[in-house]
Each structure stands twice: as structure tokens, then as C-alpha cells.
Amino acid sequence: MSISKEIELRFCSDVGLVDLLQEFSDSVSKAAGFDADGQYWIGLAVREAVTNAILHGNKEDRSKVVELAFGICEDRLRIVVRDQGKGIDESKIPDPLDPKNLLKAGGRGIFFVRSFMDSVKFRSRPEGGQELIMEKLRSQKNQGEQE
Amino acid sequence: MSISKEIELRFCSDVGLVDLLQEFSDSVSKAAGFDADGQYWIGLAVREAVTNAILHGNKEDRSKVVELAFGICEDRLRIVVRDQGKGIDESKIPDPLDPKNLLKAGGRGIFFVRSFMDSVKFRSRPEGGQELIMEKLRSQKNQGEQE
């Protein structure tokens, strides 16, 4: 999995930035050859992951930084979202499809990320903070006719 | 000049990324309230500055990194481009409007940056590499009717 292009963004924990970042994700996934649908779903996953990093990870503390890294690899697009928060206990994420959660207002962000990406991992970083690593394969299926 | 929103990008020295970065500049300057023309000229300045950082600063050495930082301040948009090169000797930049340079193929990049931005400064960084700092005022003149 050699990385051919790498771009990393760092920004303050301001939820007003998510539109920008989603648009940037669209540009990157387009450059990686994903078609309009692919760009849309990847962009939504990025939006959800970044929103979580800002709200839940950094608790909107504007002095805390979120990092969003894109790696266009030969066979996949790799996206990493880092925050300076305490991290997430995956076993405690409620299932939004559980009938008792179906009518809750929240709790669908990570589910969206998992639905739209091919792989999703959480990792607490040795230097503090947490990292969400998500990948989407640049398979035929996700790509437009002409790249 | 308090910075209300800050976003920084780091990327490998690959000239194939300039389109992406210019598109991102458009999103940021739009968010800063610049109208379509303002976005266009700022984006072109970003494109030229980033191209120079990749080509002249880092000499397309892909292991070297370029940084592009946007700060949306109350009264201005501040954009900084950093490379890991030897820096530029401003006194040695030829004037592209000089009749003897008029028909040269190159030498208009920095001129464009200076034409489109309200202030442009070069600085060699104590930690090595050079920094181009450019600003555009968020004045009435540069803004659309509705923000």
C-alpha cells in the first residue's frame, strides 16, 4: 500500500468548517478517480468523522486541533481523522438500528462512516488523542467510467 | 488581527496537487465572504505560490513537504505557503514587465501573487525553508453583496 499522494489538514475545532472540509474531500476523492456517488458518500463519512472529532473529541475547545489526512494509495483512498480527546469506547457505541434507538435524535454518525467506507478503525494515539482510520477501495465499482 | 478560523494543509511536493489546493482556496475564500472574482484571484495567487514552493523551493523532491495555511481573520484572509527550500532573493526576481522580459516564457508567478493580493512578504524560517505570507483584505470592495 504505497502512498502516492498525501495531504494533511489541521484546523481549529470549529464546526463551521465542516462544509469546507467536505468540499475538499470531494476534490480529493474526485482526483482519486471516484465518481460523483463515491465522492458524495466519502464526503459524508468525512463530514461525520470530523464533526465527531470537533464535538465529541475536542468538545469544541477551539484551542484544540483536528487533523484530517488523505492518502491516495494505489488501490485505496485512506482518510485519517485525529482529535485531542479521550477517545471512544467502541463497545459502548449504541446500534442506531436497534428498535429502541430508532427514534433517537443522535447516534447515526459512526454508523454512516461504517456504511460508506470499506474499513473503519479507531485507535488511541500513544501521544494522546484518538485517531479514526477509514479506507475506501479504488475498485472498479467505486470509480467512474473515465478517470 | 485575531484569527477566527485557521486551517493548515501539508502535502508532498507533487505539482499534480495544485488543482485541488486551488479548489480548496476557493472554498476558504468563499467562506471568508469573497465574491466569485475575489475567490478567483486569490485562488490563482495560491496556485502560483504553491507551484513555486513545489518547483523552486522543494525542487519536486516528493519527500519534502509544502505547508499551506489559511487564517480567516476579522479584517483579512491570511495565507502562508512554506517550503523546505533555500529561499528566494527578492532583489533578484526579474520584473516581467521590463521590455526585455516581456517575451520570456516564465517569471510571472510572483508578479501574479503581488498583483492579486494586498500584501506579500517572503521570510526565511529560522528552522529552515522559506515562507511566503500573503494577505487579502476582507473589505467591502472584495466582497459579494450578501456574505
Next chain:
Amino acid sequence: MTIDTRTANGVTILDIHGKITIGEGSAEIRKTVRDLLQAGRKNILLNMGDVSYVDSSGIGELVSSYTTVTNQGGDLKLLNLTKKLQELLAITKLLTVFDSYDDEAEALASFA
């Protein structure tokens, strides 16, 4: 996001324009719906035809508007789902929760 309000056959139709997302004043629908309930208008149809983007926070907004209306004995239905919104409601199993229509006349008739 902007919301235009109109009435037809005793149903309040909210024409929603733009994004229903975090940051984009996503609480505005909930607020509008609450105001309508307070005014005794319990039949509400959200016209989503001009909604350009919905994220998980926007879905949450729709769900909580729905539960608020239902809890007060009213009806909240959806009109003109975009293809993407339909997919989002499908994977979140909310497509069976919401009554949704592609035709306004049909949607209005369903409240009768």
C-alpha cells in the same frame, strides 16, 4: 437553510431549501414544527424536494421533529425525497417510520 410555510387543505407544508446539516441551523425545523404545534397545526408535510444535503445531524432533526409531532397526536410526513435522502433513510431503517410521498396531492389526501 430557509423554510417557506404554506397551507393547503388544513395541512401546513414546509418547503425546505438548502442543507439540513450540523452548523446549518439544523434546529430550525424543530423550532418551526414546535411553533406550529403550539398554534394547533398538527398536520405537517415537509417538502424535501429542494434540500441539497442532509447529514446524520439532519436525519436526527427529522426524527425529533417527527416524534414531537407524533407525541402531540399530529402527523408529520415527507414529500419529494431526493435519491440520496431516500438511501440514508433506508440504511437507517427510517423509511418505514416516515410516511413519504412523491406527489403533493396524494400526500395532502393522506392526511384526511
Next chain:
Amino acid sequence: MTIDTRTANGVTILDIHGKITIGEGSAEIRKTVRDLLQAGRKNILLNMGDVSYVDSSGIGELVSSYTTVTNQGGDLKLLNLTKKLQELLAITKLLTVFDSYDDEAEALASFA
């Protein structure tokens, strides 16, 4: 960037589509022009009407195509400058260097 080539009244018209920028194969125009000169076609009109973006490297491309043609006793002119390109040529003082036209017939006539 793509280039379509056609001929009219002994003038070769290059319809250029897309971006003339660094990375976007900006040397392609120069190459096409060189091939034309080699084939003895020295009257060249670049139709810029469908050019979406030009940066300093693209301007350089136009200038070096111009000098190459002029040095060989030919003429290179521009057709349908977009407003932005016109502004770029104005600030770089190249608007007076290039002969440019908004009307194809007029441009063709100027080569006679």
C-alpha cells in the same frame, strides 16, 4: 486540455478546451504549434473561447508559442479571450503583443 485542429482560408485554427496550466500538459500547445510550423503552416489562430483557466505557466505557454511562430515568419493570433484571460494579458502588458479578436471571420481576414 484538448486541442481540436481545423483549417479555414489557409489559417489553422486550434480550438483549445480546458485548462492551460502547470501540470495540465501545458506544453501541448507549444508542441502542436511546432508541428504545424514544420508542416509549413504558419498562420495560426488560437481559439480561447473554451479555455476554462490559465495560470502564469499557461501565459508562458502562449508567449513561447507566439515567439516560436513569429521567429519563423509566421503569425499567431488569439480568438475569443475570456474576460479573465484578457485581464491577465493586460496586467502582464501582453495585450499589446498579441493580436486578438472576438470575431472569427474578422480574425481570419486579418491574416490575409
